[in-house]
Amino acid sequence: MKSKSLLLLILSVFFFTLKISAQGNGKIIGKIIDQKTSETLIGATVGIDGTTKGAAANVDGRYVLTDVKPGKYTLVIKYIGYQTKSISDVEVKAGQVTTLDIAMASGATTALKEVVVKSTYRQASVASLYATQKNSASISDGISSELIRRAPDRNTSDVLKRVSGTTIQDNKFVIVRGLSDRYNSASLDGAPLPSTEPNRKAFSFDIVPSNLVENIVISKTATPDLQGDFAGGSVQIQTKDIPDQNFVSLNVGVGYNSQSTFKDFQNGYRNASDYFGFDNGTRKLVSNFPTTNQIVNRQLSQTQTIQSINSLNNDFSIYRSNALPTQNYQLTVGNVQEIGANKNRFGTTVSLTYRNSQTTVPDLIQQFDNYDYHSAQYKFSTNIGALANFAYSFGKNKITFKNLYNRTFDDQFTYRTGSNTSDGSYDSRFYANDLLEKSLLKSTLEGEHGLGAKNSKIKWNLGFSNIINDQPDQRKTNYRQGAAGEPFYAQVTGLAKQNARVFSHLNENIYSGKVDYSVPVDLFKQSTLKLGVYSQYRKRDFNARFLGLVINTSNTQYDINTILQRPIQTIFGPNLINNGLYSLDEISNPTDRYDANSWTNAGYAMLDSKFSEKIRVVYGLRVEKFDLKLHTEETDMQQPRAQLNNTDFLPSINFTYALTQRANFRASYYRTLARPEFRELAPFAFYDYELLATLQGEPNLKRTLIDNADLRYEFYPAAGQIFSISAFYKKFQNAIEPKIEDSNSSTTISYFNSKSAYVYGFELEARKTLDFINGGNFFKNTTAYANFSLNRSKVTNPNDGIVRLEKSRPLVGQSPYVINAGLQHNELDNKLSINVLYNRLGKRIFYAGGERFSSVYEQPRNVLDFQIGYKVLKSKGEIKFSASDVLNQKYNFIYELDGKPYIPSGTGYTFKSYLPGANYALSFNYTF
Incomplete structure (x- = not known):
């Protein structure tokens, strides 16, 4: 019932969001961080020079400038205790999103004179990427959504193969620094991921589609805010939430295996619901099936035994x-x-x-x-x-x-x-x-x-x-x-x-x-x-x-x-x-x-x-x-x-x-x-x-x-x-x-x-x-x-x-x-x-x-x-x-x-x- 309720919720949202608004103007979206620590700067303001259009960074440090006419602009970024930054050559195209992440430097002087640091769009993008790479608190490796998109990876387990010191066992279980899955932990969107396997401590990473991942970070050293139950690595997956713009994306794919596809395939009992991931119930024990005690202690009559056997799926055909x-x-x-x-x-x-x-x-x-x-x-x-x-x-x-x-x-x-x-x-x-x-x-x-x-x-x-x-x-x-x-x-x-x-x-x-x-x-x-x-x-x-x-x-x-x-x-x-x-x-x-x-x-x-x-x-x-x-x-x-x-x-x-x-x-x-x-x-x-x-x-x-x-x-x-x-x-x-x-x-x-x-x-x-x-x-x-x-x-x-x-x-x-x-x-x-x-x-x-x-x-x-x-x-x-x-x-x-x-x-x-x-x-x- 839980899964059916979730599917109904998803379908409702799908029909609600299917209407896509066409916009002739563009957007400028990005994140504002501290140049030295990569901490987000909540409330930092971003304005377009010469206009009244502006926005403030939210708790994620993200800002959004919407309904911007096509052209090139200069952005001015301000935050208390930090040097004002002016970024030129920010180009906006019709109906598209321009992404610009910004790294701010703290004020070097207490003098009243405002210090303005000038930069171009490319220079600012490079500086913010440097800051993000350099300023992690722990030793870590990761991969971004852009690199994921360019690799032939269908799911997260394929993606993790690309991360330094990381391997995948059985095509789905992560091994970090040579340590088996039981010595690694995983979280999805800030909450711990459970073991998906009945006989081992392991999360099957192949269940998360790669194109829905915002980023993956593997922390190889611990900080006190991370859960303590790992030795190889703590795999942290963030999925996408607020998109940059409205969209509907459809993907269709077919695959060929050199020794399987179009060749002889054998199977046992099959029903149509198998193609949708659910057994139709004919394989499971019926609710009134005899108890263990009844069977072991021979408490069933011959008629009851025959009825019980016939309640099982006895189709052994190949x-x-x-x-x-x-x-x-x-x-x-x-x-x-x-x-x-x-x-x-x-x-x-x-x-x-x-x-x-x-x-x-x-x-x-x-x-x-x-x-x-x-x-x-x-x-x-x-x-x-x-x-x-x-x-x-x-x-x-x-x-x-x-x-x-x-x-x-x-x-x-x-x-x-x-x-x-x-x-x-x-x-x-x-x-x-x-x-x-x-x-x-x-x-x-x-x-x-x-x-x-x-x-x-x-x-x-x-x-x-x-x-x-x-x-x-x-x-x-x-x-x-x-x-x-x-x-x-x-x-x-x-x-x-x-x-x-x-x-x-x-x-x-x-x-x-x-x-x-x-x-x-x-x-x-x-x-x-x-x-x-x-x-x-x-x-x-x-x-x-x-x-x-x-x-x-x-x-x-x-x-x-x-x-x-x-x-x-x-x-x-x-x-x-x-x-x-x-x-x-x-x-x-x-x-x-x-x-x-x-x-x-x-x-x-x-x-x-x-x-x-x-x-x-x-x-x-x-x-x-x-x-x-x-x-x-x-x-x-x-x-x-x-x-x-x-x-x-x-x-x-x-x-x-x-x-x-x-x-x-x-x-x-x-x-x-x-x-x-x-x-x-x-x-x-x-x-x-x-x-x-x-x-x-x-x-x-x-x-x-x-x-x-x-x-x-x-x-x-x-x-x-x-x-x-x-x-x-x-x-x-x-x-x-x-x-x-x-x-x-x-x-x-x-x-x-x-x-x-x-x-x-x-x-x-x-x-x-x-x-x-x-x-x-x-x-x-x-x-x-x-x-x-x-x-x-x-x-x-x-x-x-x-x-x-x-x-x-x-x-x-x-x-x-x-x-x-x-x-x-x-x-x-x-x-x-x-x-x-x-x-x-x-x-x-x-x-x-x-x-x-x-x-x-x-x-x-x-x-x-x-x-x-x-x-x-x-x-x-x-x-x-x-x-x-x-x-x-x-x-x-x-x-x-x-x-x-x-x-x-x-x-x-x-x-x-x-x-x-x-x-x-x-x-x-x-x-x-």
Whole structure:
């Protein structure tokens, strides 16, 4: 109901904002900031010289001059305590927006004579960009909406690949400085993003469309106003709210995968609603389905058993077709209105997105231990999303209400053949239908208010998130051959991990709120005091049921051996069910259901002080109180199965020394932490047929404390260009890592707190136009960029009596090096844009080793992407051709020990290996 209400709201706003007002005049829009600190200057005035037209900067520092006739103008900017600025050659074109951000210098004298600093439009734009780049309080990297627009990136996860020191795992999870997703945090529009995954701490960044992102900043060092639960980076995403002008934008795209599109595609049960991201309910358990107790204790009559089995979706047919091209559609509407004599602004940005893809992995190879498997995987994916942002700016105040809804429908069919010799030599035919429905609803209400005449500001935020992860009917069926030449028999004589149907449901609600207050204080040359409080409450409910049909071998009406040889399409035929050949069974464990909640309460105080024109220090303390309780049915529900109660003091200091007007030296120390996720604590055990292992939580995990130190030199040779080199070191106390138990034939993955762990590394980033080669327009319009990181880490495995192959190893997910590089070129007065991008990761641990097996390493692969865009129809339309992963190199995960492939026994050392296929896309965007 929540999602339907949001969609109705979005549609209402869409029809309200569809009316676009055509204007012959133009606008001048921008942001006014302090040249030394990049703090917004609330109330600064902007006027057009020689006219009475003017505007004041709002709480964001943004100003708007509307209804400006085409021509060139001089702007005059004033603010108490700052030098007046005069900017000439500001050109306004009919029906267009001229963007001009302005950096103001504080007054150098107390004399009564006014100081006027003169500048041109280009000089002012360059100066403001310099100020924004140089003046961040912490060591950070980021990417703007303009760079996002020029890259072949559909979503935020693709964008993050371009940020220095950042990589993406599984095409959606962020890894910063070689640290896995569990050591990174994320926020959207100022409110924390929840984990979208049921079995890990990770946010799936592929759900946020890239063209709705205003900017992305990754803070790699901490300040007290940031949440303390990260070590690699804090990813902060801001979506667009008040547009510069009214618009309607329509994007249509199609995609081609080299090994999937128009080729054979197989799937299980399908209905029309799957194309819209919703199961129609036929896969889920009916509301009156028998309870676990009724099934386990055999309390059902035969009639009730047959009725219950028939209420399940027993269509096991395999449907064949040709995979359709990927489809992408997006409609975005922006509307801005000026209200009243004070020209208060109300803005709306609404977007609807749809994506459907059908992809194939024709041969996924798993050759290790006793396994020699070849699998064909077919994934049908639908993604629908909606964004509805509203903002009202009045005087020194701004209120925003931002909403994001995303739903992902991933239905995967797997057909596996091969042998498993752990239980006698045999070949198998394994079928798995695996549907996962995920949804995220996130709403944020935020206010910013300028107070008094000293640029004081109060900012508050209220957030709500709802996460749903449903597995309505994961069904697995295995056929086994006893010996060569013998028939294959369905393994339905008992309920086991390869013959079970999983019905699971996860629902989590998150409520958060925070208040920040900042005020200039008379301390040193210039200081700002910032105080804040924050609170978050999380509540999760999870349950899973493991059901299955078991054949009655004592039934004399049928030849059981003949029935067991039936194909998957008829093995559970209605005639067999209705004649009582199958009974209903359930594997029950009291850990299959858990509920959990946590409270995080925090307060902080920080000072941002300029000791001189060159020295700036941001320092302070954050205190976080964390309480967590997790209950399962294996204990008295009044007594938590897992519990955490910690109060942590997190100091930080960030030092910046301005070596020159274009260069900074930075140093920082800060303490952060990492807390166990609910799933890592829950003792719930789940067999992952793709990993061929059981995942299980550890209730006794502790939180991790991390001490961090960073150094960085950064140089800005020109606006929008950078050269930087960084070094960092992190020491972990009680680092949370996977624990592998593989002494038996069945592997279990759990978690432990390592005795010690550390990581250190270096980062190098450069972005430069090529005009130093030649002064011609071609090189002026070409920008090269590259970032390179070198990382090292070490984890000491637990001393728990188990003799592991590796006493120490790198952190899971940590790449020893990361390379990103690219070329961007614009031509024909920016109508033609070309972008070529390259990425390579050093081999990293995907799956940590245990007693019998060494760690699994994901091997390096070269990734090449490019995009060509051309603007048409008076630049209102744009055609883009994009290609990603054009080299189509194989994903290869192998067991390694001491840098060499490791074969403990059995068939080989390949954990898994497959080709993803190259992707090509053609899209057209038109803005009305």
